[in-house]
Amino acid sequence: MSNLITRRALVGGAAAGAGLLLSGCDKLAQNEGFRKILFSADDVHRGLQRALSNRHSLAKEFRPDQMSPVFRANGTLNPGTPEYTAMAAEKFANWKLQVTGLFNRPMALSLAQLKSMPARTQITRHDCVEGWSAIGKWHGPMLGDILKRADVKPSARYIVFHCADLFHGKNYYESIDMFDAFHPQTILAWMMNDAPITIPHGAPIRLRAERLLGYKQAKYVMGIEAVEALEGFGSGQGGYWEDNVEYDSYAGI
Ligand SMILES: Nc1nc2c(c(=O)[nH]1)N[C@H]1C(S)=C(S)[C@@H](COP(=O)(O)O)O[C@H]1N2
Numbered sequence: 664m665s666n667l668i669t670r671r672a673l674v675g676g677a678a679a680g681a682g683l684l685l686s687g688c689d690k691l692a693q694n695e696g697f698r699k700i701l702f703s704a705d706d707v708h709r710g711l712q713r714a715l716s717n718r719h720s721l722a723k724e725f726r727p728d729q730m731s732p733v734f735r736a737n738g739t740l741n742p743g744t745p746e747y748t749a750m751a752a753e754k755f756a757n758w759k760l761q762v763t764g765l766f767n768r769p770m771a772l773s774l775a776q777l778k779s780m781p782a783r784t785q786i787t788r789h790d791c792v793e794g795w796s797a798i799g800k801w802h803g804p805m806l807g808d809i810l811k812r813a814d815v816k817p818s819a820r821y822i823v824f825h826c827a828d829l830f831h832g833k834n835y836y837e838s839i840d841m842f843d844a845f846h847p848q849t850i851l852a853w854m855m856n857d858a859p860i861t862i863p864h865g866a867p868i869r870l871r872a873e874r875l876l877g878y879k880q881a882k883y884v885m886g887i888e889a890v891e892a893l894e895g896f897g898s899g900q901g902g903y904w905e906d907n908v909e910y911d912s913y914a915g916i
């Protein structure tokens with residue numbers, strides 16, 4: 664079987680859905696010779712590598728009584744642009760999440776549509792690299808369900824999150840790879856601590872990708888874009904913080 668699976672096929676397969684590949688190839692991954700080839704390849708998709716070594720790993724979830732009494736807000740506290748201010752005044756009734764890029768069915772989803780989708784609730788710890796943490800409760804549809812609904816193309820390798828705010832004069836954006844995009848704890852949250860997300864925390868929706876650091880948790884998400892490469896977004900490092908502070912673009916905890 665290993666003769667038939669080329670490195671290229673593996674790399675492409677990871678983007679299409681690591682789960683599918685893994686279900687068929689679990690035994691292959693445990694084979695020592697095969698692991699050597701796989702893990703020594705420079706261009707092996709990082710998502711696949713993590714999927715094989717760590718595919719059941721979930722971020723820790725907490726009990727309601729462990730939630731932080733205060734969850735501070737950080738970075739942009741209100742995008743403050745005329746467009747955002749107008750949308751907020753209408754309680755985001757006319758806001759739509761733009762789903763663009765490498766999709767067979769690109770779409771625009773209203774807040775009502777997002778709220779009607781099956782949702783996940785998770786109580787997790789947010790870790791900011793600036794040295795604080797807080798435990799909060801998040802609720803919203805799984806990003807993977809949205810990607811399936813819009814029929815993401817196998818060529819997609821990253822999801823880019825376009826945000827409404829400028830931070831120090833630059834558009835805030837973030838990105839995650841397809842492994843994190845389909846991770847069950849990756850949701851587009853519209854509720855925080857049992858109430859609609861407030862403006863300081865990212866209204867109307869924000870990303871929660873619970874295995875990643877605080878700066879990856881994009882607030883004020885206006886659009887998601889499926890892309891093959893990160894070049895051309897900001898300075899190409901995968902996000903606002905990566906571009907400007909040189910954090911690693913895989914901000915795993
Ligand atoms: N759009 C946007 N998203 C953002 C930021 C930001 O400034 N703008 N700051 C990031 C950082 S560094 C952290 S720690 C968290 C803070 O989320 P909170 O305000 O809900 O605590 O949001 C992240 N997402």
Ligand SMILES: [Mo]
Pocket residue numbers: 737790791792793877878
């Ligand atoms: Mo942060």
